[in-house]
Amino acid sequence: MGKIREKFEELRNKGKKAFIPYLTFGFPTLKDFEALLYVLDSAGSDFIEIGFPFSDPIADGPIIQISSQTALDRGVNFLKLFSFFKRVKRNINTPLILMSYYNPIYDMGLDNFFKKAHPLLEGLIIPDLLPEEGEDFLKKAKTYNIDTVFFISPTTQEERFSLIERASSGFIYYISVTGVTGPRKSLPSSILSHLKKVRKKTSSPVCLGFGISNRVQARKFKKYFDGIIVGSVLIKKIIETYHRKNFLKEFKEFVLWLNS
């Protein structure tokens, strides 16, 4: 069993739900990213999702697009990511899950990528890889004992649930809406009825992501899911408060509030 799944067992035994915040690697700057990472590490995160910037993020809305482009403009790449985490890994207790589009990983070569990634990252999310296309990727992930996360979306048909579960050694990422990442004021009520169907066919942890933007939503969905993922709303907060002197403190308060 990988580290992600172990942690879910632990949470389940305590009757707790996972809180999974997201940051874009290298945003707003590499230095600020490091500081934000430490904030999340000390603010009750169960896992931290790190988004690796890509030039063409087709599953992302404007907020994550901006953060990715900013980081890319500052020269972020995989070499920098690995050397960064080599340096800071021992300062962080929270398991890390990398979210990257497939091309940078494919281009690096799967072996090369996994060799570098496995001591530093506990999980991987590839938003443009379906289990059907992921045979080689899944084999390597297993060899290197990194947990994998695949998606179920509102359009996913029941006949694929078990395929997705088998590919997801970490957890299943349930996408709340048909759409790209970005905060939503309201989330569709059909989520819970669809989740029921997912639960009937699977027994792995299922976490909800895309669109969660406030505490009411967070609280509501923590009741039903094994965890929640919050991304765009955090990046938005960073963009809005970055110029302020106590922006890290504000960020921490915001994260604690979201998760309270």
Add this chain to the structure above:
Amino acid sequence: MSKKGYFGEFGGRFIPETLEYPLRELQEAYFKYSQQKDFKDELNFYLREYAGRPTPLYFAKNLSKKLGLRIYLKREDLLHTGAHKINNALGQALLAVRMRKERIIAETGAGQHGVATATVASLFGKKCDIYMGKVDIERQKMNVFRMQLLGAQVLKVEGGSQTLKDACNEALRDWVTNVRNTYYLLGSVVGPHPYPLMVRNFQAVIGREAKQQILKREKKLPDYLLACVGGGSNSLGLFHPFFKDREVRFIGVEARGKGFLSQHACSLIKGRVGILHGSKSYVLQDRFGQIEQAHSVAAGLDYPGVGPEHAFYKKIKRAEYVAVSDKEALLGFKMLSETEGIIPALEPAHALFYLRKLAKLAKKNSIVIVCLSGRGDKDLEIVQKVSS
């Protein structure tokens, strides 16, 4: 083509989970309807009565004499809306109607595919939104106006390179959001399966006609087929029906833009295998796997990727790929205008220029079919600007 949507090792479906079902639905609809007689009849009707098929295979006498080749032009420029894009737009629109989608979206670079899509949307009474990069909106203004006249909304894309690649990103994001009521009418042989296969099949009418026409005219197959390659649809449309005729050589012309040391759009010649817009093929990318910006004076070739079937043709050496620069394409543009009285679009002007090089390499009086994929009206302003 293997079952999973691959051409050899290229193609596939590298897309967000939300698009898995709509793509499967599309694939099933395509395989079902495209086999049915009423679909084929209806498509043939519109291709003939509305778009103006078959297009002539014109023997370019003056140019042939000048270059010492036997040059035939497949006149896709004479089609309604002015380019080959209408072949595919009509085919997919008939699918959209059968799938009961209320809204059609598309990406466009040169605006030709956008115009073709806006046209079929108007014809079949569908709501239509076209994504187009800011740079392309500025350089292909007339096509923007045409789309608007046809009742489509042109949505400006300001991310990234503000060209075709980013228009594609935005169209995919729209589709992920509005999958249930929206049909994504992709304009070239790129994207996730089944698009590369489907678009190629809708465009293969070019090659099927050309084959009949040349056999009637010359009593034999051509020595060369020549076409420009952006995403690769007019070229594959011409090439595919000749695939098994091994003696016919295929030449795809990519855009060398400002040159290999500067910016270009030669994904097949200079790219590496990677994943862009849902399929595995050759991609222009930096050494860390980020997609690079392409450049071509021809907006329709200004794209850092290429259809997976071309990657396969390259791998098995069925086609040869060459590069023609912005400057050379302008010479090709003038050459055809002055010798044959036909003003080509800047995209096929790349292929036309290559005739001059081919004339030096090929046996005298070799038979060459060039796909004249579109007419030059949309490019007059650019050519005027560059030449003055």
